[in-house]
Amino acid sequence: MISQERVLRTPIPGPRSRELHARREAEVPRGFGVTLPIFVDRAEGAVLVDVDGNQLVDLGSGIAVTSVGASDPRVVERVREQAGRFTHTCFMVTEYAGFVDVAAALNRLTPGDHPKRTALFSTGAEAVENAVKIARSHTGRPAVVVFDHAYHGRTSLTMAMTAKHLPYKESFGPLSPEVHRVPTADPFRGPFFTAEAAFARFADVVRTQIGAGRVAAVVAEPVLGEGGFVVPAEGFLPRVAEFCAEHGIVFVADEVQTGLARTGRMFASEHEGLVPDLVCTAKALAGGLPLAAVTGRAEIMDAVHPGGLGGTYAGNPVACAAALGALQTIEEQDLAGRAARIERRVLPRLRALAAGVPAIGDVRGRGAMLAVEFVVPGTTEPAPEVAAAVARHCHAHGVLVLVCGTYGNVIRLLPPLVIDVDLLDDALGVLDEGIRKVAA
Numbered sequence: 224m225i226s227q228e229r230v231l232r233t234p235i236p237g238p239r240s241r242e243l244h245a246r247r248e249a250e251v252p253r254g255f256g257v258t259l260p261i262f263v264d265r266a267e268g269a270v271l272v273d274v275d276g277n278q279l280v281d282l283g284s285g286i287a288v289t290s291v292g293a294s295d296p297r298v299v300e301r302v303r304e305q306a307g308r309f310t311h312t313c314f315m316v317t318e319y320a321g322f323v324d325v326a327a328a329l330n331r332l333t334p335g336d337h338p339k340r341t342a343l344f345s346t347g348a349e350a351v352e353n354a355v356k357i358a359r360s361h362t363g364r365p366a367v368v369v370f371d372h373a374y375h376g377r378t379s380l381t382m383a384m385t386a387k388h389l390p391y392k393e394s395f396g397p398l399s400p401e402v403h404r405v406p407t408a409d410p411f412r413g414p415f416f417t418a419e420a421a422f423a424r425f426a427d428v429v430r431t432q433i434g435a436g437r438v439a440a441v442v443a444e445p446v447l448g449e450g451g452f453v454v455p456a457e458g459f460l461p462r463v464a465e466f467c468a469e470h471g472i473v474f475v476a477d478e479v480q481t482g483l484a485r486t487g488r489m490f491a492s493e494h495e496g497l498v499p500d501l502v503c504t505a506k507a508l509a510g511g512l513p514l515a516a517v518t519g520r521a522e523i524m525d526a527v528h529p530g531g532l533g534g535t536y537a538g539n540p541v542a543c544a545a546a547l548g549a550l551q552t553i554e555e556q557d558l559a560g561r562a563a564r565i566e567r568r569v570l571p572r573l574r575a576l577a578a579g580v581p582a583i584g585d586v587r588g589r590g591a592m593l594a595v596e597f598v599v600p601g602t603t604e605p606a607p608e609v610a611a612a613v614a615r616h617c618h619a620h621g622v623l624v625l626v627c628g629t630y631g632n633v634i635r636l637l638p639p640l641v642i643d644v645d646l647l648d649d650a651l652g653v654l655d656e657g658i659r660k661v662a663a
């Protein structure tokens with residue numbers, strides 16, 4: 224049992240972490256960044272214990288993965304049990320029930336009650352990439368439409384779908400063709416602030432520059448993740464989805480970061496009544512084990528020829544067991560409800576803080592996916608150095624926060640959904656103090 228409290232025994236990072244980090248630098252390429260170079264020894268709930276015995280409050284969940292906590296007993300128990308029976312067969316070689324159980328759960332939980340199928344993979348990027356393959360196979364069309372500030376992964380196709388050049392694309396080209404970018408409806412930063420204006424631009428670009436009849440898929444994050452936790456103006460995505468339906472385009476919701484209770488609903492699409500043709504999930508799906516999925520309309524999913532989908536580790540049995548544990552916790556403990564409660568506790572507090580701190584340009588998000596955007600006071604000019612300094616303050620005081628956004632000026636909060644309120648309040652106190660100190 225790890226007490227759910229913040230405990231600092233050494234400076235962060237401590238001596239043991241520093242030693243291990245030096246070793247890492249000799250063994251691991253510098254291409255892997257690191258938010259906070261502490262080495263984790265154990266973790267439970269929303270607390271990470273490092274090798275120096277410090278207890279940090281985790282407001283990142285390993286980038287929205289450990290929604291059920293760092294070592295949910297149901298996940299751990301099922302992983303142990305499955306690993307003791309067998310660890311792998313390859314689902315394309317011989318079958319096992321866990322794969323089908325996870326598929327059935329996602330077919331039941333994703334929006335819409337039409338007939339569905341689910342294909343399992345290992346990573347979010349792989350899910351997005353397969354959603355595009357499936358949409359192309361179903362439509363016989365080449366083009367993919369994505370949005371400003373989008374993040375869809377680091378593989379060859381998905382890095383082309385990701386908006387940000389540095390660090391994701393620099394020196395890695397040539398980029399995959401037939402990926403077309405359109406603006407989103409960004410209520411804070413624009414340039415299309417409203418659903419109407421952004422949709423008009425979207426429809427115009429698709430019609431006049433790409434050709435609606437050439438588009439296989441439009442892929443959208445219902446709340447932008449790495450791009451800055453932008454919640455598109457209400458009504459924008461439903462209009463995009465409607466346009467897709469009118470033109471035979473597959474509407475894909477990338478719910479890799481937003482899915483599975485994070486935003487206060489099982490899927491963020493539900494906030495606007497969206498019923499995507501395909502939904503990509505990963506991250507929170509298996510409570511920390513690598514598992515991803517594409518779930519969607521049976522007729523679209525079954526367009527692909529036998530043998531066309533797969534992967535050696537796709538839907539690994541240990542990861543499937545973990546997912547069944549995580550999904551049980553998510554449903555039985557109403558983690559969507561807990562995410563909504565986190566929003567009700569945190570958002571008013573951040574808004575009150577913003578009222579007195581001109582360096583805060585915007586406070587936004589849904590559920591337990593919340594963000595503070597820093598600007599040069601009185602403008603919308605991004606202030607990434609302020610976000611970095613606030614993050615440094617939090618880290619030094621044992622609160623792990625992550626930075627995101629196209630301009631690197633957004634602090635995002637992604638706590639495990641099981642976090643105790645007292646611990647959350649304590650961590651917010653540190654954030655509050657950091658913002659006041661840095662922004663003053």
Ligand code: PLZ
Nearest residue numbers: 286346347348374375376448477479480
């Ligand atoms: N789609 C919406 O958020 C992963 C990226 C971390 P993978 N986001 C974290 C990093 O810097 O690599 C993500 C996402 C959305 C797809 C992905 C990709 O998921 O499991 O990292 O491949």
